[in-house]
């Protein structure tokens with residue numbers, strides 16, 4: 001892991017301890033007749049890493065999109081540090097909520113450093129176009145921005161590759177660069193959508209450390225991930241979405257042991273051998289089924 005822990009001061013968007021950073025209430029998102037997210041409440045507090053898990057199509061990304069202004073929820077309200085979030089994504093980023101995407105969305109033909117600088121556009125007066133066109137305003141503010149961008153690249157371990165084109169980075173480094181770009185907007189809350197997708201175990205482990213380091217800088221984190229080892233190692237709290245609804249929320253041990261979560265998502269029914277009561281229950285049910293089959297007249301096509 002190349003994360004430079006010496007850069008680990010409080011981040012500019014850091015949140016005071018004990019503050020509720022994200023407060024989503026009754027969030028519902030319908031697409032025509034399909035309810036992708038139904039009446040979901042979720043809070044993230046300062047200093048927390050919260051996981052959002054669930055089967056494919058459960059509504060996790062749709063919920064993220066409702067938090068970040070990509071979708072306007074059909075019902076419900078999303079507050080960031082007590083204020084209702086605006087409905088446009090660039091305003092949400094400016095308010096202090098940054099995200100990464102399931103499918104990497106870097107500027108492939110820009111350098112590593114330029115990608116991070118673009119992420120800073122909500123924090124510079126010059127704005128996105130000036131940053132892209134390198135106009136006079138941008139030149140003036142360039143030094144301070146570049147220093148901050150380099151700090152972030154040091155933090156994620158990509159400083160040595162500042163001049164490489166983003167498209168030439170290995171996949172795991174592209175994912176890290178996305179995180180650096182999100183951090184460049186100085187968020188108080190970072191939303192990560194499947195940050196370890198496609199990573200090998202070493203890269204996943206390094207990402208775990210990176211997320212802990214981000215949390216330690218005072219940035220709250222909400223993360224969607226299918227890698228359960230990653231989620232249960234990392235998160236203070238985990239919420240489980242199934243068919244758009246929040247099924248369970250709790251610490252890792254509670255969620256891992258919840259039979260509804262096992263049945264709907266984790267898919268490993270029992271860690272231990274079934275107890276005597278369960279064996280007796282199954283035997284009784286089998287005996288009853290056998291008796292009723294013998295008694296019932298068979299239908300033609302059962303033969």
Ligand SMILES: Nc1ncnc2c1ncn2[C@@H]1O[C@H](COP(=O)(O)OP(=O)(O)OP(=O)(O)O)[C@@H](O)[C@H]1O
Pocket residue numbers: 031034036054055056057058059060061062063
């Ligand atoms: N823009 C959209 N228009 C219509 N239906 C949508 C739209 N976006 C998502 N859906 C549907 O909403 C449901 C939830 O999708 P979503 O992508 O949020 O699930 P997910 O939990 O993130 O899945 P995965 O783990 O596979 O990424 C799915 O049935 C999906 O097809």
